[in-house]
Amino acid sequence: MASLPRIVRTAHRGGALEVPENSMSGLMAAYESGTAHVIDFDTRILRDGTMVVMHDPTLDRTTFTGGPVRGLGLRDWQGVRLRPEASLPGNWRAERPPTVAExxxxxxxxxxxxxxxxxxxSLRALAAMIKERGLARSVLVNSNRPAVALHAHRMGLTxxxxxxxxxxxxxxxERWxxxxxxxxxxxxxxxxxLVRAVRSGIPRVWAHTVVTPAQRDRALALGCDGIITDAPALMARHPVEPQVEAQLRAARLQ
Known part of the structure; x- marks a missing residue:
């Protein structure tokens, strides 16, 4: 975390408008392209306790099969194949969604x-996986629930x-x-x-889920120091507007 730049760009699910979301090939493409400083993915748990990468509670939307994720074991998971969206640029193969360990x-x-x-x-299991790999300061554990964030903090996670x-x-x-x-x-x-969030005392405030440069620039102009985006390559190709960049430079000098 300490090595992140002043303005952070996060690839949401690998960049879901550019790659198959939560796929190993998509995450790898985001990493190898250098368009993101952070790579985001979602985690769920199988019935046997295996942690896997999947956003939805069911397989219906993103795979060739269906049914609840929680109903599968690891052996079943080996047969699941992601269904790439036809609208995605490039050619993508059907592949098994990864496990969190992978x-x-x-x-x-x-x-x-x-x-x-x-x-x-699953927080306890995730914490064990993160800590045994020495990644507690380089893996963000995200939730919509303040109580979960507090629990993660107390477990020594980011x-x-x-x-x-x-x-x-x-x-x-400011309470958080x-x-x-x-x-x-x-x-x-x-x-x-947004301004109240920026002034809350929380070290970093990032805006989600940005898909256009204009959305990014508004969030940055209001004080956010990062974005979470489905289109990291698009954001990298389009620099921040000059007036917003001037505001950011002025803020850094204060």
Whole structure:
């Protein structure tokens, strides 16, 4: 985390408008392209306790099969194949979604990782996997629940908390400053809510899920110091607007 730049670009699920989301090939493409400083993925738990990479609670949307993820064991998981979206650029093969261990072993220590614990009860297992690999300061553990972020912090993990625009209307983020390392805010939130998050005392505030340069520039202009994006390559190709860059330079000098 300490090596991250002033403005951080995170590839959401690897960059879901550019690669098959949560796939090993997609995560690898985001890493090898150098368009992201952080790679994000989602985690769920199988019935036998195996931690796997998948956003939805079911296989219906992103694979050639269906049914609940929690109903599978590791042997069943070996037969699951991701279904790449036809709208994605390039040619992508059907592949098995990875396990969390495979992602940690492939990228751990090479780039900062962000994992969203979709099953809060899996936090203890995730903590063990992260700590035994010495990755507690380079893997962000993300959740929408402040209580989960607090639990992650108490377990010695790097805690991230994401909040929707609706939640941000009544949030008091300064209450979380002692245990949240990154606050992940909805770029669609009101300007006043984004500014309140930026001024909360939480070390880093990143905006999700950005898909256009204009969305990025608004979040940065309001004080966010990073974005989470489905299009990291697009963001890398389009520099920040000059007036926003000037604001950022001025802020750094203060």
């Amino acid at each position: 992602v940690l072993d492939r990228f751990g220590g090479r780039i900062v990782l962000m994992l969203e614990a979709k099953d809060p009860k 805690a991230q908390l994401w909040r929707s625009a609706r939640q941000m209307r009544t949030d008091r983020p 400053a002692r245990f949240v390392d990154v606050l992940d805010v909805d770029y669609k939130a009101r300007a006043s809510d």
